[in-house]
Amino acid sequence: MPVDLFRLISDGKTRMVLNEGSSSGETWIREIDAAERAKQKNDRAWKFVLDQIFIAGDRRSVKECVYRGEGNANLVLALPCERKVVRFRKSLPGKADPDGGEARTRQENQFLRVVILRFLGEYVQPPEIIRGRPEDMALLSEAIRSLRPESRRGKDIVEEYVTKYVDYAFLPAKLTDSLQQYHCSRPTFCVEIKPKQGFRHESDEQFQRCTYCLTQYSKMNSGVIKSRSTYCPFDLFSGDAERMKKSIHGLLKSPQNNLRIFKNGNIIYDCNSNPDDLEYILGEWFVASRYRSMEQYLKIFVRLVSTALLREFHHTPMNESAYCPLARISSQDCDNETRIEQELVVKAKKLLYLSDYECNFIGGDLLPDSVLGRIRRMQQLPYYSTDIVYKIYLKYIRIWNDNSIYSSMIRMHSSKKNELPIRIEELCERCESARTKDASSAAYSSVNPSESTNTLKPKIPGKNGNNSTASADFRSNKLDRNLDETEGEINIVITNDELRALQNYLLATTAKDCSILMAFQEIDSACIPNVAEPNVVETDQLSFLVNVGILDVDPKSIHCIKKHRKRDINVLVSVTKILEKEV
Ligand SMILES: O=P(O)(O)O[C@@H]1[C@@H](OP(=O)(O)O)[C@H](OP(=O)(O)O)[C@H](O)[C@H](OP(=O)(O)O)[C@H]1OP(=O)(O)O
Numbered sequence: 001m002p003v004d005l006f007r008l009i010s011d012g013k014t015r016m017v018l019n020e021g022s023s024s025g026e027t028w029i030r031e032i033d034a035a036e037r038a039k040q041k042n043d044r045a046w047k048f049v050l051d052q053i054f055i056a057g058d059r060r061s062v063k064e065c066v067y068r069g070e071g072n073a074n075l076v077l078a079l080p081c082e083r084k085v086v087r088f089r090k091s092l093p094g095k096a097d098p099d100g101g102e103a104r105t106r107q108e109n110q111f112l113r114v115v116i117l118r119f120l121g122e123y124v125q126p127p128e129i130i131r132g133r134p135e136d137m138a139l140l141s142e143a144i145r146s147l148r149p150e151s152r153r154g155k156d157i158v159e160e161y162v163t164k165y166v167d168y169a170f171l172p173a174k175l176t177d178s179l180q181q182y183h184c185s186r187p188t189f190c191v192e193i194k195p196k197q198g199f200r201h202e203s204d205e206q207f208q209r210c211t212y213c214l215t216q217y218s219k220m221n222s223g224v225i226k227s228r229s230t231y232c233p234f235d236l237f238s239g240d241a242e243r244m245k246k247s248i249h250g251l252l253k254s255p256q257n258n259l260r261i262f263k264n265g266n267i268i269y270d271c272n273s274n275p276d277d278l279e280y281i282l283g284e285w286f287v288a289s290r291y292r293s294m295e296q297y298l299k300i301f302v303r304l305v306s307t308a309l310l311r312e313f314h315h316t317p318m319n320e321s322a323y324c325p326l327a328r329i330s331s332q333d334c335d336n337e338t339r340i341e342q343e344l345v346v347k348a349k350k351l352l353y354l355s356d357y358e359c360n361f362i363g364g365d366l367l368p369d370s371v372l373g374r375i376r377r378m379q380q381l382p383y384y385s386t387d388i389v390y391k392i393y394l395k396y397i398r399i400w401n402d403n404s405i406y407s408s409m410i411r412m413h414s415s416k417k418n419e420l421p422i423r424i425e426e427l428c429e430r431c432e433s434a435r436t437k438d439a440s441s442a443a444y445s446s447v448n449p450s451e452s453t454n455t456l457k458p459k460i461p462g463k464n465g466n467n468s469t470a471s472a473d474f475r476s477n478k479l480d481r482n483l484d485e486t487e488g489e490i491n492i493v494i495t496n497d498e499l500r501a502l503q504n505y506l507l508a509t510t511a512k513d514c515s516i517l518m519a520f521q522e523i524d525s526a527c528i529p530n531v532a533e534p535n536v537v538e539t540d541q542l543s544f545l546v547n548v549g550i551l552d553v554d555p556k557s558i559h560c561i562k563k564h565r566k567r568d569i570n571v572l573v574s575v576t577k578i579l580e581k582e583v
């Protein structure tokens with residue numbers, strides 16, 4: 001834009017330029033006007049967010065009901081007037097993205113719309129992106145500090161780009177609006193389950209226990225939990241009534257970070273609760289039931305939750321073409337180089353065998369459009385064994401980063417045939433030309449969503465093989481990214497199948513870490529509103545309106561492959577340590 005024009009616009013004299021203007025000047029002005037309108041709209045949206053969070057007129061105290069929860073990466077606050085939540089990315093001190101999280105947030109949003117929706121359909125509702133002000137983040141962070149669990153306070157909310165999602169702890173207005181005529185205002189109860197891994201590939205069948213059950217040993221060993229849970233994801237994903245009941249009982253007994261119950265958006269049962277409180281909680285929930293014993297309450301709870309997990313709520317096309325098998329790999333890719341030390345594996349296997357307990361890996365039928373069916377199907381995406389995925393990771397990590405891997409994935413999933421978007425030779429040329437450019441130039445230069453899908457910019461390795469910009473990897477703030485000297489070679493070309501294996505492994509990881517939220521509101525059977533049939537569940541002479549959503553479907557950083565390798569070794573060490581004492 002010409003400097004004079006810029007000055008005039010920033011002086012607010014746009015009309016004058018329009019009168020004199022050239023056509024290109026007018027285009028600039030239209031763009032600036034649109035940008036200004038968008039900014040004003042964003043500022044209003046942000047103010048509305050803050051007004052719902054802070055106590056009126058006091059920007060230092062938040063309303064108690066707004067803190068919803070947090071995980072490792074994000075903190076979530078409820079927006080009570082809108083039935084929405086706002087999700088803030090957390091960062092370690094000094095590790096926030098320099099662009100306020102803009103590039104990452106935009107790519108995550110695009111990943112969700114283009115890739116995730118094709119797997120999980122309408123169980124996921126894409127968010128709205130809002131840009132807050134850094135000074136408000138500091139105020140917010142201070143004001144909510146006391147509401148946060150001690151163990152999560154190491155990270156803070158700093159980045160100004162935030163996302164606003166539907167609040168799945170409540171029913172959507174389209175279901176509840178019709179209730180108003182019946183003056184029905186019963187509380188909404190919500191059950192959150194983080195089911196974890198309910199499917200494993202044949203190539204990963206090493207142990208008689210599943211990843212979740214094995215991870216319990218390392219959590220015990222590190223003191224995160226006091227006793228191992230009896231919950232097994234394979235039982236939940238089996239679809240079999242008895243096995244599901246067993247798994248739900250396991251979750252209630254030891255909720256850990258896998259089960260939470262909310263009443264009107266407030267947490268009433270989680271890992272900090274006493275299981276003895278359950279009787280009171282369920283009694284309050286099923287107050288209209290003619291039953292009164294804990295056993296009977298549990299029966300209703302299990303039926304209700306199982307029905308919500310197994311029922312088909314939405315029918316949207318699934319991305320079946322993503323499941324085409326990978327080419328067979330050559331025998332040299334199966335060598336021992338990147339396998340976990342066999343001695344440790346054998347020892348753990350033997351101890352697990354002696355412990356005389358195994359997970360039931362038999363997977364039952366799930367309806368394809370049920371929430372469990374959708375999640376399990378995504379976990380089934382083809383990839384080579386975890387050993388080989390780790391090997392591919394080490395081989396290419398100097399060339400591929402989160403930005404390049406997800407840009408290519410988004411392009412692949414946008415294409416009708418699900419083809420890899422780029423010829424491998426083309427990628428090579430790009431790597432070569434990128435390397436000859438100034439190593440300090442940004443690998444992740446595009447924050448424009450349309451650009452980020454159309455250009456693949458491989459990362460430019462720095463001196464030690466480290467990435468030249470932080471933002472090329474989404475979760476750079478929480479991973480040790482100092483690559484060993486031996487890791488990665490630059491002059492090698494990834495094959496289509498290797499790239500697909502990496503991408504599918506990451507997608508499956510997202511599906512192994514997402515959460516399901518089920519909201520229930522009891523209604524009189526006499527006044528069942530005119531809503532779609534799947535949203536009404538009738539059990540034990542009670543009727544409920546139900547809604548189911550999936551959350552936390554963020555793209556996983558490519559470096560989680562390395563993290564998983566460490567986790568798996570740690571798990572086996574913990575298994576041997578604990579079982580040596582037990583068996
Ligand atoms: O590796 P896992 O299976 O222990 O899963 C991690 C979760 O641990 P969990 O076992 O569910 O307590 C972990 O959850 P917590 O922090 O333990 O609540 C995160 O969800 C982590 O994802 P990310 O690194 O934040 O993207 C999860 O890491 P990813 O596996 O998704 O990379």
Ligand SMILES: Nc1ncnc2c1ncn2[C@@H]1O[C@H](COP(=O)(O)OP(=O)(O)OP(=O)(O)O)[C@@H](O)[C@H]1O
Binds near residue numbers: 517
């Ligand atoms: N759309 C939503 N509606 C209702 N509650 C939500 C929503 N999104 C998140 N929450 C609540 O906030 C909590 C933390 O959110 P989220 O799972 O996104 O955090 P995270 O840091 O990404 O988790 P993880 O540690 O699994 O990576 C959830 O467990 C859930 O209770």
